[in-house]
Amino acid sequence: MADDAYKQAGVDIDAGEALVERIKPLAKATAREGVVGGIGGFGGLFSLMGRYRDPVLVSGTDGVGTKLLLAQKLGRHDTIGIDLVAMCVNDIIVTGAEPLFFLDYFATGKLSVDEATDVVAGIAEGCRQAGCALLGGETAEMPGLYAPGHYDLAGFAVGAVERDAILDGSAVRPGDAIIGLPSSGVHSNGYSLVRKVLVDPGRLPLDADPGGLGMTLGDALIAPTVIYVKAVQQLITEHGAHAAAHITGGGIPGNLPRCLPDGLGARLDRATWTEPPLFDLLRREGELTERDLDRTFNRGLGMCVLVPADRAQAAAGAVGGSIVGEVTSGAGVSFA
Numbered sequence: 001m002a003d004d005a006y007k008q009a010g011v012d013i014d015a016g017e018a019l020v021e022r023i024k025p026l027a028k029a030t031a032r033e034g035v036v037g038g039i040g041g042f043g044g045l046f047s048l049m050g051r052y053r054d055p056v057l058v059s060g061t062d063g064v065g066t067k068l069l070l071a072q073k074l075g076r077h078d079t080i081g082i083d084l085v086a087m088c089v090n091d092i093i094v095t096g097a098e099p100l101f102f103l104d105y106f107a108t109g110k111l112s113v114d115e116a117t118d119v120v121a122g123i124a125e126g127c128r129q130a131g132c133a134l135l136g137g138e139t140a141e142m143p144g145l146y147a148p149g150h151y152d153l154a155g156f157a158v159g160a161v162e163r164d165a166i167l168d169g170s171a172v173r174p175g176d177a178i179i180g181l182p183s184s185g186v187h188s189n190g191y192s193l194v195r196k197v198l199v200d201p202g203r204l205p206l207d208a209d210p211g212g213l214g215m216t217l218g219d220a221l222i223a224p225t226v227i228y229v230k231a232v233q234q235l236i237t238e239h240g241a242h243a244a245a246h247i248t249g250g251g252i253p254g255n256l257p258r259c260l261p262d263g264l265g266a267r268l269d270r271a272t273w274t275e276p277p278l279f280d281l282l283r284r285e286g287e288l289t290e291r292d293l294d295r296t297f298n299r300g301l302g303m304c305v306l307v308p309a310d311r312a313q314a315a316a317g318a319v320g321g322s323i324v325g326e327v328t329s330g331a332g333v334s335f336a
Contacts, residue, residue, distance in 0.1 A: 010143025026124040044135030058097035062087035081122025086225035088157035094244040097159030099132035109146035177312030180324035183302035189249040197286035239315035268325030275300040
């Protein structure tokens with residue numbers, strides 16, 4: 001067999017090496033205090049020395065679900081990496097942790113260096129927004145496992161928080177205000193339903209505004225997930241936040257109770273925030289009930305942060321959020 005037998009089998013080692021060279025400057029641009037060495041080794045190194053008194057490490061891993069299929073359909077790969085970082089760092093920030101570093105896993109059937117570079121550029125941008133380092137990753141070329149033009153993504157973030165500063169919900173009290181931070185749209189959950197209702201063959205064109213969006217449907221659906229790290233950190237350090245919930249799959253009813261102590265619930269007023277018009281389009285086109293929408297999507301709030309009531313106005317104004325409800329006695333989430 002020829003010397004390039006592996007390439008003939010569908011795996012291009014040269015392309016993989018070319019990708020590593022392309023992404024080295026992208027990763028280097030995210031370097032921060034604590035990074036030891038650079039990308040390209042067998043493992044990423046990060047030092048906690050001198051940064052914490054009693055650190056607790058916090059980790060989170062996630063993907064972006066079938067939003068990947070939309071990015072591939074649109075041929076737009078430069079923001080899906082932001083989604084990937086967001087889904088991980090938004091999960092760990094609710095513990096009070098500072099995101100330190102991020103690793104990615106990119107798998108495809110046939111590696112396109114240009115396409116993969118766009119994806120990693122988005123990951124690097126997400127890390128920049130989150131203040132963490134892109135410490136390393138893995139690229140896997142697996143012919144036969146993925147259809148032509150398709151790839152998969154997963155990510156892994158690690159952060160740290162002082163043990164006595166962990167947000168575990170124990171400080172939450174009835175009457176605490178709920179600050180809602182606006183989402184950019186669907187974010188990265190519910191795309192199986194989105195595609196069925198809006199994108200599947202015979203549905204709506206992606207290159208036009210179906211009415212009321214102010215942009216093409218494709219632009220609205222590919223909008224990256226908001227990274228809330230800086231806003232939540234500010235609410236913790238300056239406004240005494242008691243807890244936070246990242247609103248992902250399961251919506252507000254499925255995620256807000258995760259940061260509440262047993263016996264406490266929440267009441268929210270829908271009139272206190274603006275829901276992106278994309279959700280009304282989903283409601284109309286899919287004939288979805290309010291329960292369907294509530295249990296699947298964020299409904300315009302990507303993060304809920306609980307703060308003492310007497311700090312609520314200042315807290316909401318500081319981060320561009322709104323007071324959307326309050327903590328109540330008795331379990332469960334209700335809406336006015």
